[in-house]
């Protein structure tokens with residue numbers, strides 16, 4: 413039964429039925445499925461299929477927007493559940509996360525933020541298209557241990573380097589670990605710009621965050 417709900421959840425994203433995605437997410441929660449299971453085994457596979465179909469030319473932008481809307485509505489239901497489970501977990505550290513200036517891709521960044529939050533990090537999500545100076549100001553304000561920079565475009569990857577430079581100029585680079593991610597980002601790029609870590613998905617980001625805090 414649980415497997416069936418998760419499979420239907422995946423299909424609802426692929427078929428572009430956001431109302432079904434929301435209804436099935438509620439159903440999955442009612443069946444006592446863990447929010448992380450719903451995300452990892454229901455929603456993420458759906459977005460991966462949609463992404464692959466877009467890349468192969470089978471899907472176009474409207475398909476993506478509809479799928480993204482379904483994913484975001486589902487995440488809005490799951491986030492309070494994830495947070496509720498965090499209440500018993502000790503804070504692992506303060507994380508500031510956002511998608512860099514010029515880039516409006518939200519889903520992966522939000523997933524990383526939500527999942528890090530669910531794993532016990534205190535997460536401040538600045539949203540998308542975040543000005544470099546806002547990252548710096550928020551790191552100062554919160555005393556963040558980690559700043560996460562998401563970039564999904566080859567044209568906005570370079571902004572990750574700009575944020576690192578701005579942290580250096582503000583004299584706080586040594587106080588905060590910079591982690592980077594997004595589809596075009598690699599370990600090689602991470603080394604090139606002098607970031608402290610890279611993860612290719614949200615699960616990897618949690619491991620990376622834990623590792624950097626030890």
Ligand code: B12
Pocket residue numbers: 456459460462463464466467473476477480514515516517518519520521523524559560561562563564565566567591592593594595596610611612613614615617
């Ligand atoms: C959905 C989507 C959109 C949606 C975004 C909706 C939203 N609210 O987010 C919409 C339709 C708005 C969109 C717009 C555009 N998009 Co788009 N989009 C995608 C798509 C299909 C999926 C992205 C996604 O959500 N994936 C699902 C999530 C779960 O994965 P993810 O984002 O990669 O995140 C994971 C990891 O990367 C990692 N991660 C992400 N961030 C971080 C941060 C840290 C700190 C860490 C550690 C890890 C991490 O963990 C995440 C979770 O597992 C990708 C294709 C792809 N395969 O990536 C194209 C893609 C990124 N888009 C692309 C393009 C070109 C655009 C547009 C320029 C299109 C246009 N002509 O208008 C605009 C960009 C506008 C702008 N200024 O930003 C290109 C980029 C090409 C390039 N290399 O530069 C891609 C690769 C598609 C393609 N092959 O052409 N897009």
